[in-house]
Amino acid sequence: MKTKMYRSTRDQELDEVIISLNRMLAGWANYFRYGMSKAVFHSIDQHAWGRLMRWTRNKYAGKNRVGLKELRRRSCDTGWRFAHNGVVFTGASNVTVTRYRYRYRGSKIPPPWTPKPAATNG
Secondary structure, eight states: OTTTTSGGGTTSOHHHHHHHHHHHHHHHHHHSTTSSOHHHHHHHHHHHHHHHHHHHHHHTOSSSOOOHHHHHHHHBSSTTOBEETTEEOOOSTTSOOOOOTTTTGGGTSOOTTOOOOOOOOO
């Protein structure tokens, strides 16, 4: 995540950075979604949001220092949600967590030692 929002990426548009970050976080979250990881996804999203905020502030820093209201107007759509040109920052919390996928599999597959009923000769 650090390399996606490094100093050398400040020439890119915000929507390009958001797309790249969303892809990386979604792939990482899909790998770890089978554990109890919703709280971890939330903290990763907070960290990514902070990095994205720092990246945006540094992109527009200079002689004409941009205030928070102007920064919010340029790069957010509702509240403090980053969005630019129709691309919205979703993060890792957007991935649904599936817990204990194979927990009840054992009751669906009969064990091999189950005796079969005896055939009646009649």
